[in-house]
Amino acid sequence: MKVLYMVNVPAPYMVNYFNELGKYCDLTVIFEKATSTERDKSWSEYNFTNFRGIILKGLSTAVDMAFCPQIIRYLKKDKYDFIISSTMTTPTGILAIEYMKLRGIPYYLESEGGFAKDGKGIKENIKKIIMRGAQGYFSTTATGDEYFITYGADKNKIYKYPFTSLYDKDILMEPVDQREKIDLRRRLGIEEERVIITVGRFIYLKGFDVLIKSAAKLDKNIGIYIIGGEPTEEYIKLKKECLAENIHFEGFKSKYELLNYYKAADLFVLPTREDTWGLVINEAMACGLPIITTNRCIAGLELVDSENGCIIPTDSSQDLTDAIKKIIADKQKIDYMGRKSLERIKWYTFQNMAQIHLKYFRNFLEN
Numbered sequence: 001m002k003v004l005y006m007v008n009v010p011a012p013y014m015v016n017y018f019n020e021l022g023k024y025c026d027l028t029v030i031f032e033k034a035t036s037t038e039r040d041k042s043w044s045e046y047n048f049t050n051f052r053g054i055i056l057k058g059l060s061t062a063v064d065m066a067f068c069p070q071i072i073r074y075l076k077k078d079k080y081d082f083i084i085s086s087t088m089t090t091p092t093g094i095l096a097i098e099y100m101k102l103r104g105i106p107y108y109l110e111s112e113g114g115f116a117k118d119g120k121g122i123k124e125n126i127k128k129i130i131m132r133g134a135q136g137y138f139s140t141t142a143t144g145d146e147y148f149i150t151y152g153a154d155k156n157k158i159y160k161y162p163f164t165s166l167y168d169k170d171i172l173m174e175p176v177d178q179r180e181k182i183d184l185r186r187r188l189g190i191e192e193e194r195v196i197i198t199v200g201r202f203i204y205l206k207g208f209d210v211l212i213k214s215a216a217k218l219d220k221n222i223g224i225y226i227i228g229g230e231p232t233e234e235y236i237k238l239k240k241e242c243l244a245e246n247i248h249f250e251g252f253k254s255k256y257e258l259l260n261y262y263k264a265a266d267l268f269v270l271p272t273r274e275d276t277w278g279l280v281i282n283e284a285m286a287c288g289l290p291i292i293t294t295n296r297c298i299a300g301l302e303l304v305d306s307e308n309g310c311i312i313p314t315d316s317s318q319d320l321t322d323a324i325k326k327i328i329a330d331k332q333k334i335d336y337m338g339r340k341s342l343e344r345i346k347w348y349t350f351q352n353m354a355q356i357h358l359k360y361f362r363n364f365l366e367n
Helices: 012-021 069-074 091-103 122-131 142-150 178-188 208-215 233-241 255-264 279-286 298-303 317-328 331-345 350-366
Strands: 002-007 026-031 052-055 059-062 065-067 082-085 108-110 136-139 158-160 194-199 222-227 247-251 267-270 291-294 309-312
Touching: 002 012, 002 091, 012 026, 012 350, 026 069, 065 091, 069 091, 082 091, 091 122, 136 142, 136 350, 142 158, 142 298, 178 255, 194 255, 194 279, 194 317, 208 222, 208 233, 208 247, 208 317, 222 255, 233 247, 255 279, 267 279, 267 317, 279 291, 279 298, 279 331, 291 298, 291 317, 298 309, 309 317, 317 331
Parallel strands: 002 026, 002 082, 026 052, 082 108, 108 136, 136 158, 194 222, 194 267, 222 247, 267 291, 291 309
Antiparallel strands: 059 065
């Protein structure tokens, strides 16, 4: 079985997925750019072990997009059993899709998620033109289904798959016991009795300003650790203004270091204003953590409910404070919700992500 994927950049989690999928088919993946310029150096460290990776050369149009006309030379009818594009909104992706339509080359569209707008206006109508005509659409959630349908997809041609950044081995069997947490906190220099973590870059969409404002309303024995980037002056100033001494900026951490923070924590919070998925939710759940996130986080909408956490509105520090207080003080609730997170996330692995796609491919060939 020959499969071609078109992707914008070789993000580590996608390279892992392709290496898993490539064990079972003849897989080629074409990338528009070598890396995203807004990401850390780990995004430039990848190995194409089980698939053929091709990085195009073109005109950069955004931090993770480029216009690469040479994509056309790779799109030949009957060369591949399946062509899947996850770049339907990039210049290269749009060119490839319109070329395949013109040449009668069957293709599929795939998305990790997205929030549909009203479908009206020039840009929205252009998006409908681009998205119509695929053989099928690979979607992660009901929200993703709505996104595709809004822009012209046939609802009977939408196929669900589990989106992830985890291998089976990354998911704990049990939540971390208190003794291990205490030992990890000692090694990490964490002194508070209760620990909340969040992970991401210091950009407006992540909503860390909301978390800082919320921290000011919490007991000072609740430590909040923001991991993944260097805070801008804006966030440092806000912390001082809010007297949020329990906020800690931890900077970039390696995968191993980050894992220790997940294990040391009691609760994971992502106050995002919008995430088309939010893989840090998967990673926190894999370590047995309850989750608080917003109604604009697709991973949260798919994976989180009252059993393992809480979904709150965006931009509300009071709702966030109330949700944290409801969970953080109750050790039994933390443990129960953590176990529910582990139960729910077990399906979300690279192994299952690959096997679900392969099952669809085989069914398409048979029919």
